[in-house]
Amino acid sequence: MAGSRGTERRRQPDRRQGDRRRPPRSTLGDSWLSVWGDSRTSSRRDGGAEADAGGGGDSRLLRREAERLVSGDGAALPRILRTYVIARAALGMALVVAPWVAALLGSRPPLPMMLVALVYASQAVSLWVLRGVHDDAPADRLLPRQWLWTIGIDLLAFVLLRLLDPTGLLNYGALLVLPVLMAGVLTRRVLALGTAAAVALVLLATAWWSSQPAGDLLLALSQAGLSGAGLFLVALLSAELAQRLAREERSARSSLELARQQTQLNRVVIEEMNDGVMVVDRAGTVRTINPAARQLLGVAGQRIALPCPMSGEPVLAGLWQALQQAYVQGNWPESAREQVLPQAEGEGRAVQVRARFTRRSGIAADDTPPEDICVLFIEDLRLLRSRQRQEKLAAMGRMSAGIAHEIRNPLAAIAQANALLLEDDLPPTQQRLTRIVADNVDRLKRIVDDVMAVAPGAAPSSAEIDANAEVAVVVADWRRSAPSSWRADERLSVSLPGHALRVRFDADHLRRVLLNLLDNAVRHAGEQPGAVVLTLRPLTGDRAVLLNVASDGEAIAPEVERHLFEPFFSTRSRGGGLGLYICRELCERYGASIEYRPGAVGQLHVGHRNQFSVVMRRVAAAS
16 A cells, blocks of 8 residues: 655745845945035944944955945045145145244235235134035035135135235245146036136236336246146146046945945845855854754754854854864865754754865965865755655656656557457467456556656646535445445445535546545455545635545554655555555645545544545635
């Protein structure tokens, strides 16, 4: 008799729905020139957001790089602008002190020039101390009012100082290089060239005005023209260098953002894997562990808080010893590929362990020692073997279907030839031989039909049937066709509901399943009335229908029970071993399930030690 397979529970890893699903906060739109506010605030905000995203140990380096490259404190142009603001304040103080130093040396600077220096120093210092106004919208260059309060004020102040110092005691004209340079760095190229042109015109005008009394106009204009050309060159070079710096920083930001997204993606993939994954360094510290690995480790795995030393967890002791040996010899030891992890709740769990080591970059030798990081892949050995067994069974099913298809033609020829022999008047001995041939041909046909019924690629029918009516018809037909020695009417007890139960199943396939269960039950049941009990009823919740066939025969031995639903396994000498295998395949085709339950487990009928239960999906009645 064929029996049932044990059910397997598939692992469902924990699905963390919090910050893991939130995309990392992009910093590409942050302003380079948000220096009027405290850029360190934005840096802390971005870093905190990423820390809240659960970056873990592997992402802390990326977070530090993000703070350095992307935040206001780390970008080059904001630092330049802040330095420019501080330099203006220092220069303003120097311009205030310079006339007094000149007075001590015997020179008397004009009062208007001292007033201009005092006003400029006041504006520069106040801008540095107060940080101006906060800008809500980020910009990649100076806003008009920002340009006015920095470069514009510098141009006005330095031009006035140049005009108010006709004697040239102090070279205020050299100060005009500062606004031209900053215009090239912090503004558009057109505006920077316009600033250089304006300063060049001022220098020419000043040269023409100061050379009128002396009469050396050509020399003065030549010097002013050369100075103006130099300012144009400074504006062009500074603008080009600023644009190159901006491109490099944008590229760095983009690369960093891609790296952060890839890290986030890798974390999601690892956490969603059904296989356990652990990332461990050379010191034996667990840096990353996914939910599947925690589940394999049992209760101890759920308590692991990262980072966690392996030496402090008894459940990881075997892995830690194997890891130490692996770092010494350069690969995972063969003796440690299969281990038993101790479980606090009971018997240990057998697992298969695979390891991958990071390699030193730039060394191509085959004997390159492993780097400090090791990735452990942990698989449940029981599920792995079950999956391998299922793959073998699937391959064997495809091969069997092909063989069965090829057997049909020669089998038909044998049957036809044997039928022609039976038409002749043969001696009794030859008639007995032809009947043996006919019986075995029929047996082979049934085996071929059974194999083809569960051949891969067969499309399930979407028919809906009344399980109550179909079961009643099948039972009646089975009683009429059963051998008289079975006493089917006496030994079979049937309990059917008094209303329709519509299920999603094919009528012919349900007949095949039920006939197989009834035949097996009667063969191994006792001789008393009611030895076999068939029950059909809706399950709790009214979403499924239970078809149960129970018999009072001897319980199936455990060594037989584990192979019940495997193909070509049978305890009868003339059995094909495909009956229960076909029943299972047909049930799964329609979303149903079939299982064997010993009488002590979920017993429905007292004294019936063997029960086969089919649970079918119920279809709601049309309104």
